[in-house]
Structures are given as C-alpha cells and as structure tokens.
Amino acid sequence: MHRSSRLIGLASVCFALNAFAGSGHDAHWGYSGETGPDHWGMMKPEFATCASGQEQSPIDISSANKGDLVKIDFNYKASPVKVLNNGHTIQVNFGAENTIKIGSQTYKLLQFHFHSPSENTINKKAYDMEAHFVHKNDKGELAVIGVMMQAGEANKIVDSVWAAIPKEINKEEALTAQINPSDLMPATKQFYHFKGSLTTPPCSEGVNWFVLKDAINVSADQVKAFVATVGQNARPVQALNKRSVATSN
Ligand SMILES: [Zn+2]
Numbered sequence: 636m637h638r639s640s641r642l643i644g645l646a647s648v649c650f651a652l653n654a655f656a657g658s659g660h661d662a663h664w665g666y667s668g669e670t671g672p673d674h675w676g677m678m679k680p681e682f683a684t685c686a687s688g689q690e691q692s693p694i695d696i697s698s699a700n701k702g703d704l705v706k707i708d709f710n711y712k713a714s715p716v717k718v719l720n721n722g723h724t725i726q727v728n729f730g731a732e733n734t735i736k737i738g739s740q741t742y743k744l745l746q747f748h749f750h751s752p753s754e755n756t757i758n759k760k761a762y763d764m765e766a767h768f769v770h771k772n773d774k775g776e777l778a779v780i781g782v783m784m785q786a787g788e789a790n791k792i793v794d795s796v797w798a799a800i801p802k803e804i805n806k807e808e809a810l811t812a813q814i815n816p817s818d819l820m821p822a823t824k825q826f827y828h829f830k831g832s833l834t835t836p837p838c839s840e841g842v843n844w845f846v847l848k849d850a851i852n853v854s855a856d857q858v859k860a861f862v863a864t865v866g867q868n869a870r871p872v873q874a875l876n877k878r879s880v881a882t883s884n
Pocket residue numbers: 748749750767834
C-alpha cells in the first residue's frame with residue numbers, strides 16, 4: 636500500500652516534468668555540462684542564434700568611443716512588485732509604470748533579475764553579481780541596463796527580495812514593501828552602450844545594452860545566498876565582432 640502510493644507519486648512527478656518541458660518552457664538549458672552555454676545553439680532550432688549570432692551578449696568592455704547618447708532619463712517610482720524564481724535566476728516583475736527615455740525612445744521597465752558572477756565584464760574584470768533591468772518600448776524593442784554589484788555592504792533591496800523568494804519554481808510572490816528600482820542603481824549613471832542580445836536562450840539579438848560604469852554593493856552573504864538558490868548563472872563573454880562600444884562621457 637505504502638509502496639504503491641509512492642510509485643504513483645513518482646510517476647505523476649515524471650509526467651508533470653515531461654508536460655512542463657513540452658509546454659515551451661525551456662526547462663532543459665543550464666550553465667554547465669551538456670546543457671551549458673556552449674551547447675545552447677544546438678539544443679533546439681529556436682536557439683540557433685546562440686551559436687550563429689554575431690552580436691551576442693555578454694561582452695567584455697575594454698575600449699569605448701564617445702557616443703551620441705549622453706544620458707538616460709529615469710522615471711522610476713516606488714512600485715508594487717512580484718518575486719519569482721524561474722529556475723535560472725531570481726526575477727522581480729513590475730506592474731506599475733516605470734519608464735526610461737533614451738533619445739526619442741521611451742521604454743517601460745518589465746523586470747529586473749540577477750546573475751552571479753557578472754555576465755558583462757569591464758577590462759576583463761567580472762563583478763560578484765550583475766543586475767539586469769529589462770525594458771521594452773511599444774515597438775517591442777528591448778533596452779537592458781546592467782548594474783554591476785561588488786561585494787561590500789549588504790543591500791537592503793536585495794535583502795527584501797531574497798526574503799520573498801518562493802520555494803516553488805515559477806510561482807510569483809508579491810512583496811509587501813514597494814520597490815523603487817532606482818534604489819538598486821548607483822547615484823551616477825554614466826554608461827557604456829552597445830548592441831547585443833538576450834544572454835539566455837533564445838539569445839535574440841537587437842537588444843540595446845547600457846552597462847552602468849559605477850557599481851553598487853551587495854554583501855558576500857547575499858551573493859552566497861543567491862548562488863545557493865539558483866547556482867552560478869553567467870554566460871561567458873561573446874566575441875565583439877564588428878561592434879563597437881560607445882561611452883556616455
Ligand atoms: Zn540577465
């Protein structure tokens with residue numbers, strides 16, 4: 636009796652996993668071994684750009700020329716958010732309107748999420764973590780702001796997000812406190828700008844990247860807690876190819 640009910644339990648777990656994998660959720664890619672970044676482009680036809688793309692992210696930023704874009708206008712405010720562990724990262728989803736204006740384009744903040752170590756590197760230096768603020772304009776174009784995080788003092792926003800991480804994968808948990816995304820950014824917002832891609836499958840290109848030059852702090856314990864929850868999740872840097880990096884000053 637006991638044994639058979641356990642077997643039924645296992646069978647339904649397997650079925651659930653298969654149904655999950657077949658539903659279009661990319662449950663199989665990861666960051667090491669046969670499902671690691673070197674294999675993403677071969678895993679599915681939809682992931683081909685991960686291998687064939689010429690403007691892939693992340694990159695190492697080691698030289699930059701003065702660009703035309705000098706600033707990003709931030710229109711961020713304290714907002715209700717939901718926290719999610721999607722199995723690859725911890726993500727904070729925004730419902731309220733937070734926007735940035737770059738040149739003539741307005742982009743709406745969808746979410747931010749984290750990587751450890753940082754994905755982009757500056758002069759070959761990887762930081763302890765990197766936060767990605769993902770924005771979309773009404774043409775569906777993406778602008779991602781990368782914020783480097785260096786081990787030092789603990790970060791209060793990170794504390795409240797980590798405390799709300801749901802045990803279950805892909806289950807959103809509302810945070811009781813509101814978050815102002817600018818509280819997770821440095822005061823000075825000089826940036827590097829380049830064209831790139833999503834750093835996860837399907838590695839779609841056409842993403843406008845802005846990596847802020849100044850880092851913020853996160854404690855070593857906060858980094859450790861993140862890695863204990865989702866593991867290290869940085870795609871290695873990709874070839875720059877014909878691209879160049881512009882700097883805001
Ligand atoms: Zn990211």
